[in-house]
Amino acid sequence: MKEISISQPDDFHLHLRDGPALASVLVDSARQFARAIVMPNLEPPVVTVEQALGYRQRIMDCLPEGSSFEPLMTIYLTDNTRPDEIRRLYENEYVHAVKYYPAGVTTNAEQGVTNIDKVYATLEAMAESGVPLLLHGEVNDADVDIFDREQVFIEKILTPLMERFKDLRIVFEHITTEQAVQFVKQGPATLAATITPQHLLYNRNALFENGIRPHYYCLPVLKREAHRQALVAAAVSGHAQFFLGTDSAPHARHAKENACGCAGIYSAHAAIELYAEVFEQAGSLDQLEKFASFNGADFYGLARNKRKITLQQQAWLIPDSLAFGESEIIPLKAGETCRWKLVADGN
Ligand code: NCD
Ligand code: ZN
Secondary structure, three states: OOEEEEEOOOEEEEOOOOHHHHHHHHHHHHHHOOEEEEOOOOOOOOOOHHHHHHHHHHHHHHOOOOOOOEEEEEEEOOOOOOHHHHHHHHOOOOEEEEEEOEOOOOOOOOOOEOOHHHHHHHHHHHHHHOOOEEEOOOOOOOOOOHHHHHHHHHHHHHHHHHHHOOOOOEEEOOOOOHHHHHHHHHOOOOEEEEEOHHHHHOOHHHHHOOOOOHHHOOOOOOOOHHHHHHHHHHHHOOOOOEEEOOOEOOOOHHHHOOOOOOOOEOOOOOHHHHHHHHHHHOOOHHHHHHHHHHHHHHHHOOOOOOOEEEEEEEEEEOOOOEEEOOEEEOOOOOOOEEEEEEEEOOO
């Protein structure tokens, strides 16, 4: 049986939610990943280091006995985030980055930044101290087509931002287009990007196959096949500026299967296995470790994980649904077969 062992991976973009939902989903990530960058878009959002530490404690309290999973906390940038908060973050070992959502761009982004000029002083403090800025890289303009929002973000926001703050460390999160791939490749080493399993596995046809498919809806939305292919090529290239970030974003089934369904796809149940499928299909399983376990840790200045995990080529059935607090979630590829199975985890 075909088998691979790699250093334990990290997830550099994860939504763990809070309360009973957190308790339901955390085990999935903790089983596969050593560490994860935890998104701050709770309700209300995590805007201070103190709140991030409180949230971290709730995550630690939910971890199964004996787990060594480490949540890497982030704070949510608002028009009112002051440079002082960046200093507090820099001095704290548990909080690692600041997340920028253009106001209203996605789930719980209402308190995001309304105009980037408003946070210049804070960005300056980040550039000086080397604290990474994690970008939801889409504009939220009603007059920009939803499929063009990433590309317009590169032109209107990201390019001028990088001109102005040359030392700012930036992670362009969950990239979805060929333009983003090219931009990151040509960018300085201070710029990197995460790529999700859904954007590697599917194109936008998945959203409309024989009817509307809310469980394939996330933001940024799935794009054309040519973009998917560019993302796969970037992920399997081994290029140091591309790494794993699932953007696993659980929503209760009723909130997805709704006249106004929420954006977000749950992938934590089988994340590393799904990435393995992508790398295998591209004939590049030997590059999986760089993408999943090395490049992100190197970018964030974290030690590479010493433990190993083992994946076997073994078909298993992904459940139709999973518990989610009082409700349920429909996981990515629900009811379908996964070709790789995690047989020995890092714990
Ligand atoms: C995320 C969520 O549900 O929190 N949704 C998503 O579609 N990716 C928010 C985000 O990262 O955009
Ligand atoms: Zn996200």
